[in-house]
Amino acid sequence: MANITDVAKKAGVSIATVSRVINGNTNVRENTKQTVLKAISDLNFTPNINAQGLQKKITKTIGLIFPDASSYYFAEIIRGISSRLRKEGYHIIVASSHDEEDEVNTLISLLKSGRVDGMILMMPSIQNVNVFKDSLVHTPVVYLSTGINTSQSTTVVLDNYQAAKDITEHLIWHGHKRIAFIHGAPRNFDSMERYNGYVDTMKNHNFEVSKTLESHGNFTEASGFKSAMELLNQKVRPTAIFAANDAMAIGTIEAAKRLSLKIPDNIAVVGFDDISTAQYIDPALTTVKVPVYKVGQIVGRSLFNQLTDGKKNIIEEKIVIPLKVLIRKSCGCSYEDDKFL
Amino acid sequence: MANITDVAKKAGVSIATVSRVINGNTNVRENTKQTVLKAISDLNFTPNINAQGLQKKITKTIGLIFPDASSYYFAEIIRGISSRLRKEGYHIIVASSHDEEDEVNTLISLLKSGRVDGMILMMPSIQNVNVFKDSLVHTPVVYLSTGINTSQSTTVVLDNYQAAKDITEHLIWHGHKRIAFIHGAPRNFDSMERYNGYVDTMKNHNFEVSKTLESHGNFTEASGFKSAMELLNQKVRPTAIFAANDAMAIGTIEAAKRLSLKIPDNIAVVGFDDISTAQYIDPALTTVKVPVYKVGQIVGRSLFNQLTDGKKNIIEEKIVIPLKVLIRKSCGCSYEDDKFL
DNA sequence: TATTCGAATGTAAACGTTTTCAAAAATATA
DNA sequence: TATATTTTTGAAAACGTTTACATTCGAATA
Secondary structure (H helix, E strand, O other): OOOHHHHHHHHOOOHHHHHHHHOOOOOOOHHHHHHHHHHHHHHOOOOOHHHHHHHHOOOOEEEEEEOHHHHHHHHHHHHHHHHHHHOOOOEEEEEEOOOHHHHHHHHHHHHHOOOOOEEEEEOOEHHHHHHHHHHHOOOOEEEEOOOOOOOOOEEEEEOHHHHHHHHHHHHHHOOOOOEEEEEOOOOEHHHHHHHHHHHHHHHHOOOOOOHHHEEEOOOOHHHHHHHHHHHHOOOOOOOEEEEOOHHHHHHHHHHHHHOOOOOOOOOEEEOOEOOHHHHOOOOOOEEEEOOHHHHHHHHHHHHHHHHHHOOOOOOOEEEEEOOEEEOOOOOOOOOOOOOOO | OOOHHHHHHHHOOOHHHHHHHHOOOOOOOHHHHHHHHHHHHHHOOOOOHHHHHHHHOOOOEEEEEEOHHHHHHHHHHHHHHHHHHHOOOOEEEEEEOOOHHHHHHHHHHHHHOOOOOEEEEEOOEHHHHHHHHHHHOOOOEEEEOOOOOOOOOEEEEEOHHHHHHHHHHHHHHOOOOOEEEEEOOOOEHHHHHHHHHHHHHHHHOOOOOOHHHEEEOOOOHHHHHHHHHHHHOOOOOOOEEEEOOHHHHHHHHHHHHHOOOOOOOOOEEEOOEOOHHHHOOOOOOEEEEOOHHHHHHHHHHHHHHHHHHOOOOOOOEEEEEOOEEEOOOOOOOOOOOOOOO
16 A cells, blocks of 8 residues: 555655645645645555554544433434534544443543544433543533533533423413323433423422322333333323323323323323334324434534634533424324325 | 653663553563553553554554444444444444445545554445445455455345245235235345345245335335335235335334224234334334344454454355344234233 | 745654564573 | 573664755746
8 A cells, every 4th residue: 555655756756745735735836736646646545544643643533422322313413423524534433332431441542542532422321421521621522411511611402491391381281280201211411401391390380290290211112101101000190291202202102002091182192302203103292303413413513613723722612402392193282294295 | 641651761661661561462571561560550551542553554443334224223233343342442433424425435535544444334225335345355344234245255144035035924824915015225235135035935925926016115114104105005905015124114004094994904014123113003013123233243243353364364254144023913913912011 | 147035845853652683681401 | 600592671663644944946136
């Protein structure tokens, strides 16, 4: 494989000149530039990334740590991030893992070995965040859906709170007073915020908020099914259930069917995310749309800004993504969704 | 950040010795080894990956190119690959893109710039595969779900053909003769193999195989809905539909409901993949289980083998993953699936 | 034509490792 | 104890770039 010296020889110039044209330096005569470009193309030369990284101390690579639970929208997120960062020449290293310690280690090693220029952290489970903060003070990083308050870095969060309020208000508008909430995974930031939106809205209306109206799942359909069963088997049933995500809402619908309850007449159900199944399930699920691809792009752009601004003047920034409620039928609306025809 | 020279100074040895310790070279006296180790830990030193890569010509990184369509199981695949490769110290660079040319470019640049030691290619759409082959002769690579026949490399494929035969046979066992097939994305290898299994089985039984029993989708629920509508609106309807994946099968179920057809009585439906929704949809979907995580691990192991064996003696190898039919209700079986309770 | 000055180019050092080869130290052998 | 052998260590080159600095070139000015 050709290296810069081969190119220099072929073009009859020094390697410095070759380097200059590679890096778009203006101080090269048009004439020689063309000669070099020709040599590069003739020899099918690509600069060695390790040598470049060694010199420039950048790798044009960013790290992305993602948690187990997020799998369903992960590909979309990546695509969003990648679409934004690709055009700047960045690549993405991903790391997933089943246990937190492993994640921490991966992160640290990625950082310390100089493998990445920046990081995107999807760590919805707040717990370990402080372990990271120390390692990250001098690294461009954006946190996604994390409750962390960081100086020196950017956080991108969904407007879970407002959207949860909106969708709860909608249920109340339908006349519901006994509205139950199914939590997602323990300590999950998104789930907690959605819960806060729900609770505050209930309180604003002086409606009951109690443990009997809450149940704890872990974002899976199965857990939603189980949680819903608990809620629905009480002597006094809720008339509506707000699940912290769509998968659990779908589990809830399944549970209601098992108990021969009509949706939305006997029990209304709403979710969060707008996964693709939401519109196909019967009845179509009223939920909150999370624009995953777009979130990815925003995260990508935000990281790129930090990368180019340099670590010295990173601005603490919190980007809040607004969310919209998607009215379908499971809440009681009769709006006919003509999705296909 | 400390470098190898700092460590050497602190330990009172030469950088060569430090390097030996780092790389587990045996020819270091236990005594000095401990001193060096102490210095490394005191200074919190991690070898610079670019310098290592420049010298050793390996990066401990592998590239993973994935197509748009595969998004739903992508996170699981990554997790599988990563779980296998992580323990060998490898990282994963991912690249997705919306158009094929972009993919090719990414691939080539990843390879040529020395950023990756090997590649995993998920390129279910056969088309462009030959473009790659040339660039890849000297690179460890494993193809996933690709129809390509390569010397010098490994291919991991699902046993689509056999599983499609099995599930078609099952429909026939239920008494169906007019069985329709909904294709996935054009030129998609998995879809084509599934079709072949279907067609051969039909022919074996001397059942009709014709264009009126085929429709073309693109793996999405919406396309399944549309394709099913076409099939079901014919004067003579099929009595069963085999969709090339679950998403389209779910679209098919939706379509049948729209037309007030009972499943499985008026029309049986089967899919492929076993996505999580398959068991929740009503009726629960009979399908073929694709063990995605396991596939990821197999792919990871296979690439690792190539990586360690060195490129000289790579064995052409084709790994076929056996698949099992999952009987639920949409085929007409009355087996009661007690998934939760 | 000689002089000055800016632009274009080249030389060589630097980035942080690994590794070859030689030297030194430790150990075994006589 | 002297010598041969093996093990451990160090010096220096190499990997392929970028870049500070020095040099050369060409054009513009006098």
